[in-house]
Structures are given as C-alpha cells and as structure tokens.
Amino acid sequence: MTGSAEGVERLQALEARYAMPTYARAPVEFVRGQGCVLWDSEGREYLDLFSGLAVHNAGHCHPDVVAAVQDQVARIAGASNLYYSGPAMELHERLAELGLGGRSFLCNSGAEANECAIKLVRKHAHERGIERPEIVVLDHGFHGRTLAALAATTKLAREDLFGPLPEGFVGVPRDDPEALSAAVGERTAAVIVEPVQGEAGVHPIADAVLTAARAACDRSGALLVFDEIQTGMGRTGTFWAYQGTDVRPDVLTAGKALGGGLPVGACAIAPQLGEGLTLGEHGSTFAGGAIGSRAALAAIGVLSDPDLLADVGERGSLLAERCLEIPGVVDVRGRGLMLGLALGEGLDAREVARGALDAGLVVNAPNPATVRLLPPLVISEQEVVQGVDRLAEVVGGAVGARG
Ligand SMILES: *Cc1c(COP(=O)(O)O)cnc(C)c1O
Numbered sequence: 372m373t374g375s376a377e378g379v380e381r382l383q384a385l386e387a388r389y390a391m392p393t394y395a396r397a398p399v400e401f402v403r404g405q406g407c408v409l410w411d412s413e414g415r416e417y418l419d420l421f422s423g424l425a426v427h428n429a430g431h432c433h434p435d436v437v438a439a440v441q442d443q444v445a446r447i448a449g450a451s452n453l454y455y456s457g458p459a460m461e462l463h464e465r466l467a468e469l470g471l472g473g474r475s476f477l478c479n480s481g482a483e484a485n486e487c488a489i490k491l492v493r494k495h496a497h498e499r500g501i502e503r504p505e506i507v508v509l510d511h512g513f514h515g516r517t518l519a520a521l522a523a524t525t526k527l528a529r530e531d532l533f534g535p536l537p538e539g540f541v542g543v544p545r546d547d548p549e550a551l552s553a554a555v556g557e558r559t560a561a562v563i564v565e566p567v568q569g570e571a572g573v574h575p576i577a578d579a580v581l582t583a584a585r586a587a588c589d590r591s592g593a594l595l596v597f598d599e600i601q602t603g604m605g606r607t608g609t610f611w612a613y614q615g616t617d618v619r620p621d622v623l624t625a626g627k628a629l630g631g632g633l634p635v636g637a638c639a640i641a642p643q644l645g646e647g648l649t650l651g652e653h654g655s656t657f658a659g660g661a662i663g664s665r666a667a668l669a670a671i672g673v674l675s676d677p678d679l680l681a682d683v684g685e686r687g688s689l690l691a692e693r694c695l696e697i698p699g700v701v702d703v704r705g706r707g708l709m710l711g712l713a714l715g716e717g718l719d720a721r722e723v724a725r726g727a728l729d730a731g732l733v734v735n736a737p738n739p740a741t742v743r744l745l746p747p748l749v750i751s752e753q754e755v756v757q758g759v760d761r762l763a764e765v766v767g768g769a770v771g772a773r774g
Pocket of ligand 1: 602
C-alpha cells in the first residue's frame, strides 16, 4: 500500500464529491520534498524522477528558491502591473540575456505563454497584410488547455465538446520536413514546434524538421515559435533546448520550471520583433508578480550554472544507458534529463508507474507504451543508479508476470 490509507481515502472521498474529475491521481499525498526526495503523509520516502512534471528542475525546496520566496512574501506580494516591480523587470532582463535577446511578456502558466505567442504572431501577420493568418503545428505536439493552445494541440482539440474552436491551425506530421515546408505559405503567421515533444511520450523532433521549419519561415516571412515549456530551464542539457540545435526561433515560450515551483510563464521574442505586443493588447493581473518573479530569478540562478548544465548531459547519458540495459525496455528517447523509455510488447507503462510508486520511485506514464523520466536536474550519480536499480526491479517483475 502507498500513502496514508486513511488520509488518502479521505482525500479521495472529497475529490469524488467536490472536484471535477479531470485527473487520474495515484493514491498518494506528498507532503514534503527535498532535492530529489519526496515524503508522503505516512512518512514513506520516495526517489523523485518526475519533478512534478518538469517543474522542480532545481530540486524540491531548493534553499535559494525558499529564501527568495520567504523574503518576498513577507515584504509585498505585488501591487499590480500599473506600478514597477524590481523582480519582474530583472526577470525580463535575465530572460533576454539567457535566450533570444529581446523583450518578453510574463504570465502565469504555459498555456498563457502560448496564448501570448499566438496573439503576437497573428498580429505580426496582420501587419504583413495577411487577413486570415494560419499557424502550422506538428501533430502530437502539446501546447496547453486554453482554447487557442488547445486548437494548436491537434490530437486533443475536441470540436465536438468545445467547439467552435479558434480557427487557423494546420497540423502536419512531426517527422516530415517536406510536408512541413509545403504547409508554410503566404498565409502562414508562424510554425510552432515543441523541440522535444513531452506529453506525446518524449519524441525529439529531428534536426531536419527543425531546419526545414526555419527555412520555410525565412522564405515566407512567418515566425518560428519554440514551445520550450517542458524542454527549457536546463532540462535537455542546455538552458533552452534550441541552444542544443542548429536552429534559433523568433519566439520562445516558457513555463513549468521557470517559476521554481510557482506559477510563472513567459513569452520571449528576438530583438528584430521589436516591441511585440503593446499597450492595451495584452495583460494579466497576477503576471510578473513579485513572489513568482523572485522564485523564477532564484531558479534561473541555480539552473543557468554551466557546471549544472554539463551534469545534466552526463547524468542523462548515464540514465539513458542504464535504462537501455533493463530487460523490457526496448528503446530510450530524449535529450539530457528528459527521457522516454519505450517498453516491449505486453508491458503497460501505467502498471510500471504504479509498481514503481509502491517501490518508492516516482516515474510517469504519458501513454501505455512509454515510461517518462524527468528527474530534478540536481540529481546525483548515486541517485541515478539507485533509481535505475529500483526501476529495473519493477520492470523485471512486470516482465516476469508477462511470462
Ligand atoms: C505543460 C505544457 C504546456 C502547458 O503548460 P500549463 O502550465 O499546463 O498551461 C504547454 N506546452 C508544453 C510543451 C508543455 O509541456
């Protein structure tokens, strides 16, 4: 059994009665975290290879993040965007220094970052005289749950339930550079790419596709947008994933780990895009709040360290190599510490994830064929080895049960 049986049963009863049942929750309540270790309400210890879905890249309760938040929350939480906030302006500066070099808009989630990008590229298209702009997206990409972000997420957009959805999104296969080039034309405002598709089960987009997207945008005047909400903040071994490729986007969206565990998102642009969105064109009450911005600055401080980024590459290679040696794991995809383990036939990743939880290991199953690993980037070599050993036991048990 996992978790405090009584405690979790009470939470399940509350959920069953009062919460919209939008999530498939495992029967565990985590009540404390430190680095790569989590404790549940019964005091059981777990090794975390999931980071709350690529959020706690700096590890749980990193002292710099905790200190920044504690200090700021006792000073002032914010006074609205009608006044200045030091932390927000410094966060804009850091985002420019570490990425595309231009301006940014701060927001509160990944989906909001993509909404901002979608408005921005549509405005850019209208300024080029395109009346009905189109946005090309890759199939199986994930961009969020708000209406426009959902329309950009071709596999989840449910016209039957949520229609009419915003128009103007065109899906192309994720592995076909020619199809992508052919889809980009006079009406194209932008191509949006998730450089490593996370929710789809960790599928890196081939360099040929990224290069084709860049070339098609350059030819047509469209903008290239990278959704780095999951791949950013050091996850793939460079601060942004694009820095590990030959391609530089015009627009980059960030979220998840950006806020060091707090809800912070950003849409950042290259200098040639100038001001981006201007007065009255966009805004959000909590965006750029002082506490979130302080947390983001602290997280960025931890995750932009070149030594840490080098470690991500090394630990990622070790983790990938060791996982590939586990009988039942037939392939390992991904970059850095963003890995998808493809399981052999007859194995169910959701069962593996459940079994791992029982064995004190937190992993994720984005689909029945894939175990996804997204450990905190501060993971030690010893923790990598420990995690692989535990996972091998669980997968070994499942292989045995398969017969
Ligand atoms: C999680 C995610 C989003 C959505 O972010 P939210 O904060 O959940 O709105 C968008 N794109 C990618 C690639 C993501 O992984």
